[in-house]
Amino acid sequence: MQWETHAQRLADAVTRPESDWYEPLATTPRHVLVPRWWEGTGSGWRVRDGASDRAEWMRSAYADRTLVTRVGPAHADQTMPGAVVTEGLPTSSSTLPGLVVAMYRHAMVSPESRVLVTTGSGYGTALMCRRLGTEQLVTSVDIDPYLVEAATYRLDSIGLRPRIVVCDITGSLPGQYDRIVSTVSVRPVPSSWLASLRPGGRFVTTIADTGLILTADRLEDGGAVGRVEPDPAGFMRTRHGADYDYPTDGVREKALDQEGDEVGVCRYPLLYPPDSWAVMSMLGLAVPGIRYRQSSEGGIRTVWLLHPDGSWARATATEHLASPTVHQGGPRRLWRELQRVRNRLNREGELPVYGARVTITPDGETTLSRGGWSVTL
Known part of the structure; x- marks a missing residue:
């Protein structure tokens, strides 16, 4: 299948040729990592199968859009093409490439950075491996064993073998890192991130219930300082089981x-x-x-x-x-x-959230402040 032209078109849409992220976007076969996905119907979700409609597969996989791969506990991979569900929220996806790259840019990775990322479809993991030029520096985690298994197999099929671990990102992390990039939203900031970051290391995440991207650099005392970035973003919040609770x-x-x-x-x-x-x-x-x-x-x-x-x-x-x-x-x-x-x-005339200063104690207590306004998560 001739996917390279589509991938290059995606790279042109997301960034510029001189960017460090251009080549990863242009050389990563996203369609391999997302063979099926859920498509919104207005009243529910329908499974689309790439192999059944290759033209649509190329259009969808190489568009700058999010492809939902799991609704409630149902994986698109494990559901018959054309099947429809009318209940449940998206619980995993292949995030739109432009947003993945934006989060990675905020992390300011260097060629020597040891990085932890979240897995999902594995596409963001693949981009980070391509960017660093080696999978040896990349650890990828997900709470879902099937997603870890599927991503491991599919990444291996395109020649990438990063460390991929079943792990709740809000708990203990499997190593020490220079960068942590979470494309799931959290609240509060897990103290385990600060424990797993080397001094001077940086994490990037979004805060649950908001559209805020938070970046922070770890201090010698185990805390961190940073800011709320000016560009908004939203991700699915962390879950601790097969599906979200629905308390409302x-x-x-x-x-x-x-x-x-x-x-x-x-x-x-x-x-x-x-x-x-x-x-x-x-x-x-x-x-x-x-x-x-x-x-x-x-x-x-x-x-x-x-x-x-x-x-x-x-x-x-x-x-x-x-x-x-x-x-x-x-x-x-x-x-x-x-x-x-x-x-x-x-x-x-404006609200103080974007551009706010962020201070984090070693146990994860996070305070946002700007001018006379402040809030502690």
């Missing part, structure tokens, strides 16, 4: 159409927080654990905020009505928390 399912049933304990009209137009990285991040720092849902039907838009503690908010507006009606229930008023964030944005 019961809350959602209450929030669907129940009258709220408090009912009012919002002063701002209806906003789905994930559509605004800064607003979602600020809200996620203030109230971690919120899950978001939305729908649009018959000219009516509805946004739900759901929290495991039983709090919920439902905001509804017609397309021509700027001010939504908001119902809220449970122990906290989630829409009021969102209003506070939007009031600050309206008052100050």
